[in-house]
Amino acid sequence: MARVKHESRWYPLESEESVLDGLLRQGVAVPNACRAGACQSCLMRALSGEIPEAARVGLKDTLRTQGYFLACVCKPVAGTELEVAGADALRVPARIDSLTLLSASVLRVRLSTDAPFDYRAGQYVSLLRADGLARSYSLASLPREGLLELHVRLIPGGAMSGWLAREARVGDTVAVQGPAGSCFYVPGHPEQPLLLAGTGTGLAPLHGIVRDALESGHTGPIWLFHGARTPEGLYLMDALRELAARHSGFHYRPCVLTGGSRDVAEGALDVLIRAECPRPVGFRAWLCGDSGMVLSLRKKLFLSGLSLKDLHADAFLPSAPRVEPVGAR
Ligand SMILES: Cc1cc2nc3c(=O)[nH]c(=O)nc-3n(C[C@H](O)[C@H](O)[C@H](O)COP(=O)(O)OP(=O)(O)OC[C@H]3O[C@@H](n4cnc5c(N)ncnc54)[C@H](O)[C@@H]3O)c2cc1C
Numbered sequence: 320m321a322r323v324k325h326e327s328r329w330y331p332l333e334s335e336e337s338v339l340d341g342l343l344r345q346g347v348a349v350p351n352a353c354r355a356g357a358c359q360s361c362l363m364r365a366l367s368g369e370i371p372e373a374a375r376v377g378l379k380d381t382l383r384t385q386g387y388f389l390a391c392v393c394k395p396v397a398g399t400e401l402e403v404a405g406a407d408a409l410r411v412p413a414r415i416d417s418l419t420l421l422s423a424s425v426l427r428v429r430l431s432t433d434a435p436f437d438y439r440a441g442q443y444v445s446l447l448r449a450d451g452l453a454r455s456y457s458l459a460s461l462p463r464e465g466l467l468e469l470h471v472r473l474i475p476g477g478a479m480s481g482w483l484a485r486e487a488r489v490g491d492t493v494a495v496q497g498p499a500g501s502c503f504y505v506p507g508h509p510e511q512p513l514l515l516a517g518t519g520t521g522l523a524p525l526h527g528i529v530r531d532a533l534e535s536g537h538t539g540p541i542w543l544f545h546g547a548r549t550p551e552g553l554y555l556m557d558a559l560r561e562l563a564a565r566h567s568g569f570h571y572r573p574c575v576l577t578g579g580s581r582d583v584a585e586g587a588l589d590v591l592i593r594a595e596c597p598r599p600v601g602f603r604a605w606l607c608g609d610s611g612m613v614l615s616l617r618k619k620l621f622l623s624g625l626s627l628k629d630l631h632a633d634a635f636l637p638s639a640p641r642v643e644p645v646g647a648r
């Protein structure tokens with residue numbers, strides 16, 4: 320059996336149980352969301368003891384060297400004794416500056432932080448409510464804009480999106496942890512064609528990346544495909560059309576599964592991409608949004624010649640069901 324020490328108390332882990340599940344089961348509050356090693360909401364720091372390598376996959380070197388790990392995928396081998404602490408040192412207090420609907424189902428949340436927050440457009444953060452509820456959101460803003468902009472899809476019964484839509488107020492204090500992820504534009508090869516594709520609020524990071532690339536002087540063609548089920552699921556259309564009018568190399572292609580029109584293509588996102596960019600060899604690509612779409616498109620683009628090193632993807636994994644403490648079941 321492995322044991323975990325947290326705030327001077329030891330907690331036994333069951334066989335194959337993660338540090339996160341073990342602590343939650345025994346009543347220790349640890350922020351968490353996807354519980355699949357993707358969202359980084361459950362970051363913890365090992366003060367002593369051996370961390371399995373699988374619990375550090377995807378973490379920046381600066382975090383690894385300080386002992387940070389993902390508690391949801393950390394399953395120490397039997398006999399391990401781990402002393403852990405939370406990731407409070409990585410959190411920055413933030414204030415809600417504005418809450419604005421971008422469409423009936425997408426809320427724009429703007430946050431300001433007292434301390435400077437260093438990030439690249441397109442990366443994601445964990446947003447933490449005062450009671451520890453945590454969810455990941457991609458950054459649609461550019462660092463020079465001096466605020467953090469999130470696009471939050473309103474999900475019926477959603478804990479964080481419901482709170483933001485109905486109860487949160489301008490001036491409320493939250494915290495942000497991060498940034499994380501490799502979905503961002505790196506200057507260099509300004510002539511390289513860029514392909515960005517997303518569904519729903521997958522547009523958030525792509526909007527940041529496109530503007531970053533254009534402001535960095537990217538000269539190659541840039542294709543942005545935004546998919547939704549119906550036209551109501553599209554947003555920022557005017558802003559993106561204006562951007563396309565100002566930059567002849569930028570091509571904005573909205574598409575829907577049903578209800579297309581003269582300006583909005585009807586059909587599957589991957590079919591539209593294949594029609595417009597049939598041979599994406601030598602492209603750089605970013606894919607964000609629904610996890611099924613991201614995985615399937617990633618495979619299709621790879622098979623049509625796009626190199627894996629040029630493929631960046633953030634799958635918006637939903638939160639996992641809550642683990643109830645012992646005695647609450
Ligand atoms: C790296 C990363 C980046 C992300 N970026 C964004 C972003 O920029 N914008 C954004 O809106 N979201 C983003 N997400 C998803 C986000 O973190 C939350 O999962 C989402 O907002 C739902 O949280 P909630 O608390 O409102 O709903 P929850 O309380 O978590 O969920 C309520 C119910 O809805 C289900 N559910 C949750 N999400 C979905 C979904 N997409 N489709 C169907 N059912 C669902 C849950 O399983 C649950 O049953 C990202 C996720 C990851 C991992």
